[in-house]
Amino acid sequence: MRKFDAIVIGSGQGGVPLAKKLAKAGWQTAIVEKRWIGGTCINDGCTPTKTMIASAAAAHIIANSQEWGITVSDFKVDLEKIVARKNKVVRSFREGTTKSMEKIQGLSIIYGEAVFSGDKTLAVKLADGGQDEIAADHIFINTGTLPSIPPVPGLDTVNYLTNTTIMDLTKLPSHLMVLGSGYVGLEFGQLFRRLGCQVTIIDKNKQLLQHEDEDVAVAVKKVMETSGVMMYSNANVQKIEQTGDVIRLQLTANGETHAITGSHLLVAAGRTPQSKSLQPEKTGLVLDEKGYIPVNDKLETNVPGIYALGDVKGGPAFTHISYNDHLVIYKNLIHMENVSIKDRPIPYCMFTDPQLGRVGLTEKEAKAAGYKVKIACLDMTRVARAIETGNTQGFMKAVIDSNTDKLLGVAILGPEGGEVMSALQLAMLGGLTVTQLKEMIFAHPLYAESINNLFMTLDK
Numbered sequence: 521m522r523k524f525d526a527i528v529i530g531s532g533q534g535g536v537p538l539a540k541k542l543a544k545a546g547w548q549t550a551i552v553e554k555r556w557i558g559g560t561c562i563n564d565g566c567t568p569t570k571t572m573i574a575s576a577a578a579a580h581i582i583a584n585s586q587e588w589g590i591t592v593s594d595f596k597v598d599l600e601k602i603v604a605r606k607n608k609v610v611r612s613f614r615e616g617t618t619k620s621m622e623k624i625q626g627l628s629i630i631y632g633e634a635v636f637s638g639d640k641t642l643a644v645k646l647a648d649g650g651q652d653e654i655a656a657d658h659i660f661i662n663t664g665t666l667p668s669i670p671p672v673p674g675l676d677t678v679n680y681l682t683n684t685t686i687m688d689l690t691k692l693p694s695h696l697m698v699l700g701s702g703y704v705g706l707e708f709g710q711l712f713r714r715l716g717c718q719v720t721i722i723d724k725n726k727q728l729l730q731h732e733d734e735d736v737a738v739a740v741k742k743v744m745e746t747s748g749v750m751m752y753s754n755a756n757v758q759k760i761e762q763t764g765d766v767i768r769l770q771l772t773a774n775g776e777t778h779a780i781t782g783s784h785l786l787v788a789a790g791r792t793p794q795s796k797s798l799q800p801e802k803t804g805l806v807l808d809e810k811g812y813i814p815v816n817d818k819l820e821t822n823v824p825g826i827y828a829l830g831d832v833k834g835g836p837a838f839t840h841i842s843y844n845d846h847l848v849i850y851k852n853l854i855h856m857e858n859v860s861i862k863d864r865p866i867p868y869c870m871f872t873d874p875q876l877g878r879v880g881l882t883e884k885e886a887k888a889a890g891y892k893v894k895i896a897c898l899d900m901t902r903v904a905r906a907i908e909t910g911n912t913q914g915f916m917k918a919v920i921d922s923n924t925d926k927l928l929g930v931a932i933l934g935p936e937g938g939e940v941m942s943a944l945q946l947a948m949l950g951g952l953t954v955t956q957l958k959e960m961i962f963a964h965p966l967y968a969e970s971i972n973n974l975f976m977t978l979d980k
């Protein structure tokens with residue numbers, strides 16, 4: 521048995537920086553990873569998808585080049601090259617992260633799968649064979665999630681794709697069907713549509729992106745349909761079967777029955793925590809009914825000395841949140857601060873084109889919380905830069921507290937929507953009023969300049 525001061529299980533977006541910082545602070549630290557350093561974000565999530573989305577954006581511009589007065593006689597999408605470019609970027613991020621850890625004294629990287637074998641004790645099935653037994657007074661669980669496979673009849677009998685396997689295809693699907701219209705379904709749906717595939721997205725919910733305001737969800741749906749994606753909402757998939765290379769879905773949507781056939785099926789129906797396989801009961805760790813690890817505002821679990829960070833604690837499932845989790849733990853443990861995850865801002869950006877940048881309360885959340893609100897909306901067709909660059913889909917929306925004249929939340933569905941949202945996030949954190957934002961000088965003609973115009977709509 522090897523004893524450490526700290527063990528981090530999983531090398532996700534919180535685990536890696538935490539392990540590095542604890543080791544630098546003089547703690548003998550081990551980080552255990554069963555697959556690849558960098559976890560979901562680098563290997564299966566943000567990095568590869570955004571790299572491939574850049575290729576899809578290039579294909580979109582070339583396919584529509586006439587709109588900008590450029591004639592392109594012919595072009596070819598080479599998925600093998602797109603995937604090779606993606607793999608190169610992923611490899612460089614993964615190797616960079618690994619090297620940055622290898623340099624640190626007092627940090628042991630153990631490749632293998634960790635499972636609790638007793639109180640704060642882990643058995644590690646090593647990747648290159650054999651077993652290690654390790655223990656620590658402080659254990660940090662950063663094991664993330666895997667794709668959820670819903671119990672749809674027949675799904676387990678077909679060759680479905682997940683967010684991981686779809687990015688290894690080297691031939692374009694002729695017709696990609698997608699189960700689920702969350703971030704994963706929408707980003708991949710538009711990506712493959714732009715590369716030339718027929719795409720159909722099916723979701724069981726009536727409103728896509730259920731947590732957003734209805735006007736935002738309707739506008740996102742319009743974006744997808746304008747991209748040429750077929751959308752089925754309020755759908756119940758009753759049966760899935762495969763004959764040869766053809767996958768057939770039988771579903772009802774809004775009272776009508778449909779049979780859809782396609783060449784590929786992507787399951788993008790949410791995520792499942794990697795927690796039960798840890799045998800948490802061996803150390804007395806309690807999970808919730810979905811398998812997530814409940815934590816308090818300081819990310820402590822029910823077992824003193826054991827913490828959970830990132831997606832495995834139940835989200836919000838974003839890289840920047842997992843990263844921020846590590847700061848909360850580190851500052852409290854090493855600098856004896858009193859930092860909490862309570863009331864921290866949760867910005868996010870969906871990388872469809874146009875992007876959806878969001879922070880703070882939605883209109884419905886603000887009203888439910890009892891705020892007296894004012895709403896400012898500006899269509900992208902009225903944003904100078906959007907007109908100039910030829911991308912006028914979407915709109916900007918701000919939810920304002922009528923009593924304080926300050927922002928409660930924003931949704932920016934537009935080109936560079938994530939960047940504009942971030943500017944407004946800073947304004948929210950700085951406590952700027954809407955009147956100040958309306959009159960603030962921004963460089964012309966940035967998208968951000970339209971922040972003036974967004975709040976001018978309140979004067980009418």
Ligand SMILES: Cc1cc2nc3c(=O)[nH]c(=O)nc-3n(C[C@H](O)[C@H](O)[C@H](O)COP(=O)(O)OP(=O)(O)OC[C@H]3O[C@@H](n4cnc5c(N)ncnc54)[C@H](O)[C@@H]3O)c2cc1C
Pocket residue numbers: 529530531532533534535552553554555556557558559560561562564565566569632633634635662663664665683704794797798829830831832836837838839840842871
């Ligand atoms: C397709 C896709 C696109 C995404 N795009 C974005 C985006 O654009 N922006 C954004 O903010 N977020 C995005 N996300 C979400 C983001 O990837 C996650 O929120 C982020 O990776 C945080 O993960 P984590 O730190 O909780 O753990 P993860 O990154 O999931 O890492 C967990 C690690 O633990 C390891 N592990 C698990 N169990 C064990 C064990 N028993 N022993 C040893 N190791 C173990 C796993 O192998 C894995 O490497 C995306 C997700 C997906 C699926």
Ligand SMILES: NC(=O)c1ccc[n+]([C@@H]2O[C@H](COP(=O)([O-])OP(=O)(O)OC[C@H]3O[C@@H](n4cnc5c(N)ncnc54)[C@H](O)[C@@H]3O)[C@@H](O)[C@H]2O)c1
Pocket residue numbers: 670671672699700701702703704705707722723724725729755757788789790791836837838868869870871
């Ligand atoms: N840009 C980003 O920041 C980004 C990108 C991708 C993923 N992510 C993160 O990853 C998480 C997971 O994304 P996701 O899209 O897999 O999950 P999700 O939970 O966001 O969406 C899953 C969708 O699948 C639908 N669904 C579930 N079961 C179904 C069934 N049987 N039939 C039809 N539809 C079904 C749900 O109604 C839902 O709309 C997100 O919540 C997000 O936090 C972030």
